[in-house]
Amino acid sequence: MMNEIRYRAAPAFDEMLETVQRNRDLWHGVWQRVRLPGWVESAVTGIDRPVHLLALSEDWCGDAVNSLPWVARLAEASPKIDLRVLSRDKNADLMDAHLTNGSSRSIPVVIAYDEAFGEIGWWGPRPAPLQAWVREDGLKLPGDERYLEVRKWYARDRGETILCEVLELISTERPAACAGVV
Numbered sequence: 001m002m003n004e005i006r007y008r009a010a011p012a013f014d015e016m017l018e019t020v021q022r023n024r025d026l027w028h029g030v031w032q033r034v035r036l037p038g039w040v041e042s043a044v045t046g047i048d049r050p051v052h053l054l055a056l057s058e059d060w061c062g063d064a065v066n067s068l069p070w071v072a073r074l075a076e077a078s079p080k081i082d083l084r085v086l087s088r089d090k091n092a093d094l095m096d097a098h099l100t101n102g103s104s105r106s107i108p109v110v111i112a113y114d115e116a117f118g119e120i121g122w123w124g125p126r127p128a129p130l131q132a133w134v135r136e137d138g139l140k141l142p143g144d145e146r147y148l149e150v151r152k153w154y155a156r157d158r159g160e161t162i163l164c165e166v167l168e169l170i171s172t173e174r175p176a177a178c179a180g181v182v
């Protein structure tokens with residue numbers, strides 16, 4: 001019950017986008033450039049039950065800027081998927097239940113709920129290959145250089161890995177287009 005109440009009170013992505021304070025131009029620029037690949041349309045037809053996605057985020061987070069617009073476009077592509085966004089900092093209990101490696105409040109986190117608001121699973125804070133790079137080779141770089149490489153990775157990937165990982169979380173079958181992605 002609490003999951004549903006909190007979910008329904010959360011703003012939709014487009015409503016959240018209008019309240020962004022930090023990185024406003026970046027959020028809007030990424031959102032305007034995001035275009036789903038053609039394979040997503042057939043992949044979402046396989047989703048036969050309502051799925052509620054709840055993202056924990058903050059407007060200062062570079063990974064959120066580069067990830068959530070893809071998740072929002074995915075939600076737009078299917079009448080079965082709905083996305084809402086909550087502040088990580090104002091929902092510490094929910095964040096603490098979805099810590100990266102059991103200890104880090106890394107965001108974004110996208111929690112998937114079924115139609116009865118039972119948790120299916122969660123995704124975040126980055127696509128798996130990027131997260132592995134950040135935790136290994138990325139740690140060898142100074143912060144500014146690491147962030148530049150992260151941005152380049154997101155640009156090269158064009159949302160493919162995010163889409164595949166989120167679809168794998170919420171679908172009963174893996175989209176064929178994702179076979180070589182993750």
